[in-house]
Amino acid sequence: MNTANLDKKAAGRLYSLTAKTAAVILFAITATVTALFGIAFLYMCYDGGFYGSENADNAFYGSQLCQRKLSDSAREVLGTIQAYAKHEYPSEESYFSALDTALDRIAQPASSVAVQVEIAEFGGSPLYTFGGAPESYGMSVRDEMVFELELDGKPDIPFHVTSHVYLRKPLSDTPDYFLRLRDCFSFLFSIRYLAPLVAALGAIASTALFVYLMKAAGRRYGEEGIREGFFDRIPYDFLVLCFLAAAALFIAIVDDFVPSFGRATVTGYIVLAATYFAVSVIPLLLMLLALAYTTAVRIKTRTLLQNTLVWRLWALACKILRKIWGWLKSLYEMLPATGKTALLVLAFLFFNPLLISALIEANSYGGVIDVFLVFLMLAALNIGAFFVLIRAAYELVVLRQGSSGLAEGDLDYKFPTEKLHGEAKKIAQNLNRISDGMAKAVEMRSKSERMKVELITNVSHDLKTPLTSIINYVDLLKKEPMQTEAATQYIEVLDRQASRLRKLTSDLIEASKASTGNIEVKLEPTDICELIDQSAAEYADRFSAANLTPIIRTPDRPVVAYADGKLLWRVLDNLLSNVCKYSLPQTRVYIDITSGDSMAAVTIRNISAQQLGGIDPDELTERFVRGDSSRSGEGSGLGLSIARSLTELQGGRLKIYIDGDMFKVTITMPLAMR
Amino acid sequence: MYTILVCDDDVDIASALKIYLTAEGYNVLVAHDGEAALKIIASERVHLVIMDIMMPKLDGIAATARLREADGVAGGIPIILLTAKSEDTDIVLGLNIGADDYVTKPYNPVELMARVKAQLRRYTKLGGATDIKDKPGVYQHGGILLDDNAKTVTLDGEQVSLTPTEFALLKVLIREPGHVFSSKQLYEAVRGESPFGAEGMIAVHIRHLREKLEIDPSNPRHIKVVWGQGYKLE
Numbered sequence: 001m002n003t004a005n006l007d008k009k010a011a012g013r014l015y016s017l018t019a020k021t022a023a024v025i026l027f028a029i030t031a032t033v034t035a036l037f038g039i040a041f042l043y044m045c046y047d048g049g050f051y052g053s054e055n056a057d058n059a060f061y062g063s064q065l066c067q068r069k070l071s072d073s074a075r076e077v078l079g080t081i082q083a084y085a086k087h088e089y090p091s092e093e094s095y096f097s098a099l100d101t102a103l104d105r106i107a108q109p110a111s112s113v114a115v116q117v118e119i120a121e122f123g124g125s126p127l128y129t130f131g132g133a134p135e136s137y138g139m140s141v142r143d144e145m146v147f148e149l150e151l152d153g154k155p156d157i158p159f160h161v162t163s164h165v166y167l168r169k170p171l172s173d174t175p176d177y178f179l180r181l182r183d184c185f186s187f188l189f190s191i192r193y194l195a196p197l198v199a200a201l202g203a204i205a206s207t208a209l210f211v212y213l214m215k216a217a218g219r220r221y222g223e224e225g226i227r228e229g230f231f232d233r234i235p236y237d238f239l240v241l242c243f244l245a246a247a248a249l250f251i252a253i254v255d256d257f258v259p260s261f262g263r264a265t266v267t268g269y270i271v272l273a274a275t276y277f278a279v280s281v282i283p284l285l286l287m288l289l290a291l292a293y294t295t296a297v298r299i300k301t302r303t304l305l306q307n308t309l310v311w312r313l314w315a316l317a318c319k320i321l322r323k324i325w326g327w328l329k330s331l332y333e334m335l336p337a338t339g340k341t342a343l344l345v346l347a348f349l350f351f352n353p354l355l356i357s358a359l360i361e362a363n364s365y366g367g368v369i370d371v372f373l374v375f376l377m378l379a380a381l382n383i384g385a386f387f388v389l390i391r392a393a394y395e396l397v398v399l400r401q402g403s404s405g406l407a408e409g410d411l412d413y414k415f416p417t418e419k420l421h422g423e424a425k426k427i428a429q430n431l432n433r434i435s436d437g438m439a440k441a442v443e444m445r446s447k448s449e450r451m452k453v454e455l456i457t458n459v460s461h462d463l464k465t466p467l468t469s470i471i472n473y474v475d476l477l478k479k480e481p482m483q484t485e486a487a488t489q490y491i492e493v494l495d496r497q498a499s500r501l502r503k504l505t506s507d508l509i510e511a512s513k514a515s516t517g518n519i520e521v522k523l524e525p526t527d528i529c530e531l532i533d534q535s536a537a538e539y540a541d542r543f544s545a546a547n548l549t550p551i552i553r554t555p556d557r558p559v560v561a562y563a564d565g566k567l568l569w570r571v572l573d574n575l576l577s578n579v580c581k582y583s584l585p586q587t588r589v590y591i592d593i594t595s596g597d598s599m600a601a602v603t604i605r606n607i608s609a610q611q612l613g614g615i616d617p618d619e620l621t622e623r624f625v626r627g628d629s630s631r632s633g634e635g636s637g638l639g640l641s642i643a644r645s646l647t648e649l650q651g652g653r654l655k656i657y658i659d660g661d662m663f664k665v666t667i668t669m670p671l672a673m674r
Numbered sequence: 675m676y677t678i679l680v681c682d683d684d685v686d687i688a689s690a691l692k693i694y695l696t697a698e699g700y701n702v703l704v705a706h707d708g709e710a711a712l713k714i715i716a717s718e719r720v721h722l723v724i725m726d727i728m729m730p731k732l733d734g735i736a737a738t739a740r741l742r743e744a745d746g747v748a749g750g751i752p753i754i755l756l757t758a759k760s761e762d763t764d765i766v767l768g769l770n771i772g773a774d775d776y777v778t779k780p781y782n783p784v785e786l787m788a789r790v791k792a793q794l795r796r797y798t799k800l801g802g803a804t805d806i807k808d809k810p811g812v813y814q815h816g817g818i819l820l821d822d823n824a825k826t827v828t829l830d831g832e833q834v835s836l837t838p839t840e841f842a843l844l845k846v847l848i849r850e851p852g853h854v855f856s857s858k859q860l861y862e863a864v865r866g867e868s869p870f871g872a873e874g875m876i877a878v879h880i881r882h883l884r885e886k887l888e889i890d891p892s893n894p895r896h897i898k899v900v901w902g903q904g905y906k907l908e
Contacts, residue, residue, distance in 0.1 A: 469687055534857075
């Protein structure tokens with residue numbers, strides 16, 4: 001058999017209903033026993049004599065109960081004497097005889113109490129005696145008194161009385177109070193050592209059972225953990241109130257049931273005590289136990305406070321208030337910003353004077369507390385208003401600073417929207433979205449720039465490779481002997497077109513590089529005259545081949561401009577190449593260099609072989625536009641466009657003027673300041 | 675009989691080159707990437723390499739660098755870079771790494787052949803060594819040898835005939851390779867007096883010089899124009 005299971009079962013059984021019920025019953029018994037014996041023990045400690053005496057009799061005669069009862073008897077005697085003294089007897093003798101009768105009645109020979117009375121005149125000799133001391137007595141009480149005898153028609157006579165009341169020892173057999181008391185005392189005396197022992201054991205047992213019950217609270221057989229029972233779900237405060245009501249009821253019963261030291265015997269007394277306990281104390285005890293049990297369960301499940309009516313009402317009230325607050329807030333949010341501000345200002349203007357007048361009133365009529373409370377509210381209102389204003393101003397500053405950062409290009413700045421409120425928060429959120437959008441746009445732009453550059457490089461490479469093969473093999477073909485005349489012509493065409501394609505490709509690449517600014521520009525002081533000389537020298541042969549005469553005019557002083565020499569040469573290369581291609585033969589080409597206040601200028605003038613008039617000069621610098629679009633020649637139409645792009649990359653300007661058939665190009669570059 | 679290694683990842687271009695070179699009488703070996711090229715150079719006696727730049731596995735620039743790192747014969751083989759990348763930076767990089775010359779695609783086959791010839795001449799005749807240093811009156815730079823005593827100029831071993839002005843110009847330039855001379859300075863150096871506006875003729879002379887010395891005068895390798903500043907010998 002599985003021992004673990006057995007243990008578990010044993011452990012589980014510990015908390016079963018039968019176990020708990022048994023515990024409750026046992027607890028009731030032990031508690032009662034402890035209570036009874038404990039009370040007996042406490043009494044025995046209190047009313048001395050039990051633990052010092054040798055026998056019950058000594059304890060009895062020395063007890064306070066005894067003494068008290070005896071004193072009662074003594075008082076009764078004195079009371080009788082005094083009462084009779086007021087009857088207005090005709091004489092002392094009649095009084096004394098009456099007193100005899102009365103005292104006889106009190107002090108019966110058979111009773112345990114013996115009475116001795118002596119009455120004397122004030123300061124005189126004894127006039128009357130009654131009774132006497134018994135042979136043996138256990139206790140006596142002595143009293144003295146002065147009283148006045150009221151005689152009929154005569155003046156009152158002051159008497160001094162001394163009374164002794166004795167408790168016989170041994171007691172008489174008459175079943176009176178003292179006999180019963182002594183019997184009880186005997187009983188108690190007999191258990192005087194047992195009582196504390198039993199009480200102690202009972203206390204231990206009760207405590208153990210109580211602890212067990214508290215531990216078992218909420219646990220059930222076969223279940224892990226704590227589970228609330230039906231009883232535990234009742235609101236705690238209600239339960240406590242019920243308990244108090246029940247307790248009051250039982251105490252009332254107790255009051256009614258208070259056992260009088262009546263005529264019962266010791267056993268009868270014990271039975272009475274037991275009944276009394278059964279009816280009041282034990283139920284009360286069990287109720288208390290139940291209360292403790294449920295408290296334990298509630299503490300274990302942490303529902304002690306929450307499962308009270310007070311708590312629930314409070315929670316409900318809070319919920320309702322919160323809901324109302326939520327409605328108010330959403331209503332408030334729905335207002336436009338101006339509405340909100342207006343509302344707040346109105347509220348402020350309304351409440352402030354109200355509170356101030358309340359303050360004045362409180363000052364006149366109310367107490368310190370009233371004044372203080374109103375003052376608190378007033379302060380809160382004003383401080384709150386102040387705070388809101390300051391916060392608004394601060395948030396404006398935050399917005400302003402952040403937006404300056406944005407304006408300057410810091411697109412990474414994000415407004416801390418959690419720290420802002422209301423309109424400022426919305427503005428900040430919008431600004432954040434804007435900066436996000438801007439950052440994305442910048443990112444996309446640079447990405448597309450990068451892609452453009454990659455495209456140019458890749459395309460140029462990809463175009464040139466097959467182009468090289470075409471040119472190579474066409475060239476090789478040219479060297480092979482051709483079968484037919486037509487074949488040779490075809491190869492001519494191929495050769496021409498391949499060359500054209502090559503020029504077009506390199507122009508295209510250069511144009512796109514120039515227009516996207518993907519050329520490295522190094523601006524340096526450049527001697528324009530030197531540059532023109534160099535360019536003219538490069539084109540010297542071509543000029544003569546095209547039957548053109550270049551005329552270069554330069555000023556006396558050197559002209560130094562900020563330019564990239566290589567790029568400027570490419571511009572001139574382009575322009576001069578055009579001149580050679582499109583000029584009317586046998587004409588002159590004028591190249592003039594001038595310098596103004598801040599700019600240097602190079603002007604190239606030539607006469608066009610083809611008709612120019614009617615063409616828009618600005619159009620010519622657009623891509624793929626040539627002088628005569630129907631002409632198929634060497635040009636790709638990109639030359640002027642490239643030239644303009646390159647000039648502008650260096651910070652210069654290129655302008656074309658057409659006057660009749662004269663074609664004029666002016667390049668202006670900024671002068672280099674010394 | 676010289677052996678030339680052609681290295682290009684495009685099969686057609688490599689074949690075309692082989693045809694051209696074989697027609698000129700050279701023995702041609704072909705490789706299609708940098709690693710294969712280095713292997714061939716290690717195993718065969720190669721006199722010149724025509725190397726494409728954009729190649730898989732090992733590109734032309736890296737192969738050139740590796741080749742130049744090697745000692746011995748292989749370290750001095752002339753390399754002509756053949757490239758579609760015509761950016762200045764690429765060309766400068768190639769030359770700095772150790773290439774001797776470059777040709778951009780699409781190229782003129784005639785020009786390429788001329789450059790091959792020139793490089794071979796330089797390689798075999800001059801042996802890649804400058805043992806004529808510190809001889810007074812003799813200046814050498816990049817294949818041009820100017821003997822001021824004999825008033826002769828040889829390019830890659832072949833004699834070039836220059837006019838006195840051209841000779842004087844070259845002398846000025848070759849004495850300080852890399853230094854930029856303006857037209858005015860050149861004029862003064864050659865004529866001994868200020869030009870007074872006549873510097874223009876210097877440009878013309880330089881042009882003639884280039885036509886004599888350069889394989890492609892428009893794309894000079896030796897006498898470079900520094901536009902707007904002057905000229906230099908590189």
